[in-house]
Amino acid sequence: MTRTDTTLPTVAVTRYVTPLREGGSLPGIVEADDLGTYVCKFRGAGQGLRVLVAEVIVAGLAERIGLQTPRQVVLDLGADLARYEADEEVQDLLRASVGLNLGIDFLPGAFGHDGDLAPHAAIAAKVLWLDAFCANVDRSWRNPNLLLWHDDLWVIDHGAALYFHHAWSGGVTDPERFARQPWDSSDHVLGAYRTALPAADAEITASLTEDDLVAAVARVPDTWLEPVSGAETADDLRSAYVDFLSARLATRQWLPIEGVA
Numbered sequence: 001m002t003r004t005d006t007t008l009p010t011v012a013v014t015r016y017v018t019p020l021r022e023g024g025s026l027p028g029i030v031e032a033d034d035l036g037t038y039v040c041k042f043r044g045a046g047q048g049l050r051v052l053v054a055e056v057i058v059a060g061l062a063e064r065i066g067l068q069t070p071r072q073v074v075l076d077l078g079a080d081l082a083r084y085e086a087d088e089e090v091q092d093l094l095r096a097s098v099g100l101n102l103g104i105d106f107l108p109g110a111f112g113h114d115g116d117l118a119p120h121a122a123i124a125a126k127v128l129w130l131d132a133f134c135a136n137v138d139r140s141w142r143n144p145n146l147l148l149w150h151d152d153l154w155v156i157d158h159g160a161a162l163y164f165h166h167a168w169s170g171g172v173t174d175p176e177r178f179a180r181q182p183w184d185s186s187d188h189v190l191g192a193y194r195t196a197l198p199a200a201d202a203e204i205t206a207s208l209t210e211d212d213l214v215a216a217v218a219r220v221p222d223t224w225l226e227p228v229s230g231a232e233t234a235d236d237l238r239s240a241y242v243d244f245l246s247a248r249l250a251t252r253q254w255l256p257i258e259g260v261a
Helices: 050-062 080-084 088-097 117-132 163-170 177-182 192-205 209-216 234-251
Strands: 009-021 028-032 037-041 070-076 099-105 146-149 153-157
Touching: 009 080, 009 088, 009 099, 009 163, 028 070, 028 192, 037 050, 037 070, 037 117, 050 099, 050 117, 050 163, 050 209, 080 088, 117 153, 117 192, 117 234, 146 234, 163 234, 209 234
Parallel strands: 009 070
Antiparallel strands: 009 028, 028 037, 037 099, 070 099, 146 153
């Protein structure tokens, strides 16, 4: 696999602002030395580094199929940041997250999806396609993970996608199993747009190539790619991710369209 140089920029965290008490990972708002404000997804959170890997890869794919997703950076968090935090839970998380974390551009004034996406129907079908392709189980009515910002629809929070890598503790598994695995759209917040999936699929697959998959995977920092049996180096792991995504792209058994194989 040839790696494309699409490395995420690295900036240093200068201040921890406030926690976002949503879900179990306790992301937080931070400021960085590039004067940016970011939602920080911490490497020390309970879900582990593979959640950060999924966030980066799926966001990269979203961009390549024409979806809006906030800019990402790598946040370098120093050991001294925890001493200024009064909340013991946050202190523990900051201490466990010294090093490189994921930063997602904070969109001031954005608000959550309110159920009316009529002006964004074509985009909604692409979101549905992306979630089916990446096996994302976390875009339901309970947790839409969609933002409206400046009248545009933005997709966020993809850590629950690419579930196959959580089975790699004993070594890289068979990509063909993931390729054939159907995806259940019954609980998806955009399930009503299934009828637009054939058009979205035709548009996306006409342009999405293996080079795009390679480029999306290449953005993941080496330090987040934990060695497993059969993929001991960062480049080996990147190749494994590309193999899984390429295998899925080559079939349609996962796509929730009646009569499509």
